[in-house]
Amino acid sequence: MGSQEPAATLGRADAEGDAGGAKAAHFVFVPLREQGHLIPAVDTALLLATHGAVCTIVAPPSTAALVRRTVEAAERTGLAVRLAEFPLDYAESGLPEGADTGDSVPAIYMENYYRAMALLRAPVELYLRATAPYPTCVVSDFVHPWTKELAASLGVPRLTFFSMCAFGLLCQHNLERFNAYDGVEDPNEPVVVPGLEKTVVVTRAQAPGFFRGIPIPWWEEFADYVERARAEADGVILNTFLDLEPEYVAAYAAARNMKVWTVGPVATYHQSRTTLASTLASRGLRTSVVDPDECRLWLDGKAPRSVVYVSFGSISQAVPKQAVELGLGLEASGHPFIWVVRNADEYDEATRGFLRELEARVAGRGLVVRGWAPQLLILSHDAVGGFVTHCGWNSTLEAVAAGLPVVTWPHFSDQFLNEKMAVEVLGIGVSVGVTEPLMFQAVQKEIVVGRDVVEAAVRSVMGAGEDAEERRRRARALAAKAQRAAQIGGSSHVSLQDLVKRFTAGPGARGPAA
Template sequence: MTNQATMNGLGDPKVHFVFVPFMAQGHMLPMIDLAQMLAKRGVLATVITTPLNASRIKNTIDRAGEAGLPIRFVPLRFPCAEAGLPEGCENVDVVPSGELAQNFFEATSLLGQPLEAYLREQQPYPSCIVSDFCNPWTREVASRLGVPLFTFYAMCCFYLLSASNILRHGIHDAIADETEPFVVPGLAHTIEVTKAQAPSLFPGTEWEKMREGISAADRAADGIVVNSFSELEQWYVERYQEVMGKKVWALGPLSLCNKDAADTAARGKEASIDKDRCLRWLDSMKPRSVVYVSFGTLTHVSPSQIIEVGAGLEASNHPFIWVIKEVESSPEVEIWLSGGFEGRTSARGLIIKGWAPQVMILSHPAVGGFLTHCGWNSSMEAISAGVPMITWPFFGDQFLNERLIVDALRTGIMAGVKNPWIWGTVSNEASVKRDGVEKAVRSLMDVGEERQRRRERATELGEKARKAVEEGGSSYANMTLLIEYVRDKLQQSRNPLGSSDH
């Protein structure tokens, strides 16, 4: 590590990046990956977390320590009681109801003062703050510390540009019917969605202060950091950069900082399945024969929909790994699973109840398809592994991500979901019936010319993704430029003619 840092000329120990993730798995994990990538380049990285979240990523912390990476994980006390939250409510996925969402964001903003107090005492002094866009309060912390701020979006530029164009053209105000389709203006591809499928970030009057804070933080930021790579969406990176009027640093795919099975298995929470057992099962399957099914951390699939998914997987006759979250494990589901499904599919099905080592699974040669909720982390992990997708979006950016995957990249097919899911709710309806699930799996996995072309496109993107983060690749070069930018800013601030005295 030291030799590589010296070789790159980037190993100045005074360059100190501070990362402030939003406490949700889909936001934390890519930022932790980014911190590790920078640490491997010889930069000191500090990751701000909380006790609960630190306990979840203990394996990652331990492996970073074993590797001797210059990375610190700092657990600040999360002010649950002060914000009216139950104790231990330190991650979005344990917020008991949607009614407490604003309390959670309030608690997050209360981290500003202890964060600033901690950073003022650090040696070396912070060189910059990289903050999730959901933490706009970090703008004031960075300003008081006198350091550059970078906004981190765990989203793609395709989505960010689409959302920006929809807002600038006043489409949400112009269209009254939530189900009326429209073409997103100003894109390189013809992308059609409904108003309900393309909500603005933090919609509603109750979130107006949040939206204003995000805009103010973006304007103040020295640049935007995204988990993407130029070869994936170069046109969209360039156009979004023009819209923002500042540099957009595409540094992904960030999950590729995890190189071996042990690293990928350690990413995120403690896996609910033994790594070696999972790998043995995958090793027993034919190449590209397995469909992996997971709907992400924050979605809550109803018992009736779970049963329809399982019935469709069984009817497809394809091997599968199926992740069912703990929050989705109801008596109805357990009775159905144990009432014959598990026995009938035991030879070709593996059910993981809880947290799955997703990157490790997707990276295995046996996996040939991914039934996904289209969260950007999952989408990028599949793209990096060269795995085609069945798209099943729920909310937020996921419907537009679906259009990128299906219409622009042409590496996926749609399951057929039309109506968004409201976060914090559980509907007893099934968006896609078992016949639809079976049809989608067969369309993605069965032999055919279009399937082969889709797979070739996915494989090619996976190769480009891996090259992007290697030395000489676009994301590797962008990371070099980012480090040099921060180092130059640091040297300017220490110039006797400058105004900084730290």
């Protein structure tokens, strides 16, 4: 246990305070290690630090290692951010040692992992009480309900952090609040989401609720614990921006009866840095397997908006048969493409051979990246004109910020709601037609999107027809709104300022006595 940075080295925001004697706001972030949760949480901490806050990111060593480069780069610019590392108790939680060191914690160990994280409450509290400055707010990922007890013991407010959109959260909330699935036995039977002006149809398979539908008693109890902690939070921070979904932000705040701060797109932290190229390339959990400069040069040689980018994120992956169909569909589309195949080394020899043959056939037109790619750098390049995505919210929002239409290919969890956001609410997406989860199913089905469907979807998004141009127009308009939200006076900028102001301690304040 220990901090990576002694408190004395924090920087300008650790000063005694302003002329009025107020202490700087000190946000303690407790993120989840999965990329879709971790990266936006850290980016939010960095954004708050640019507004004068102190931010401590609490994490096990395996998680801290994934964001150390980003945090240390911010520290070198003078921002008051630090990593505080706490080892997990593998034995007590029943988590196999090292199970948290891969790209994601294996699903069979997630229960143990959440137990191990909850055991950090006591050492984290001891550290925060002993290390200046005293915290003024705990910001925790919603999957860490134990932070309710941590914040209460410290005597400070607690905010729930979501790397999700308000639309998806509101749909999930209303489905549970109004018991929309009562009497619905078939998990694939369509149900209208209650309480929305717009008609949105989902199935239980697509939107079961957080940690619901797992036939193990512990998970149902954990789901209830998560819900109680969410209901008792002092507010919510969302990685979205107000002009993207104003009606859903307002409706979710009203449904929860709590303040909602929209601070996104939080990736704009990197786009506003003077070291733009390096921060865009390094943002992520692993080192890119493709040289960022070579990637940029490859894109420089392509016509504006001609390249389609394909990535299924840090967890979702295509089975071998699907990888072949996807590759053939991209080839048949005729468009230049960058295809990120994260799990290429796990394929059998036949599939790996197919990838090699495909590369030879599309040499110069197609780039296959085996592993991690500098996604934000790629999406921000003028040559990219569309994004085939698994609909993780980070990727969806990054597409919005880049002004790109999307081909939607959800795999599990909130990705189906994010698809509806992109296709039905924002009007910037074309669906490949997947209606059931492709991962984490008790009975796994073989659901394969054929090459013809892939080709048609890519052509639809990248083509020159009236519908395609309308999607591009909408995407460009949303990108302009995203840019304004992050600028001085924009809604997200104002939210960040308000957070720092609200959680700045008064003169002489140190927090409750130990």
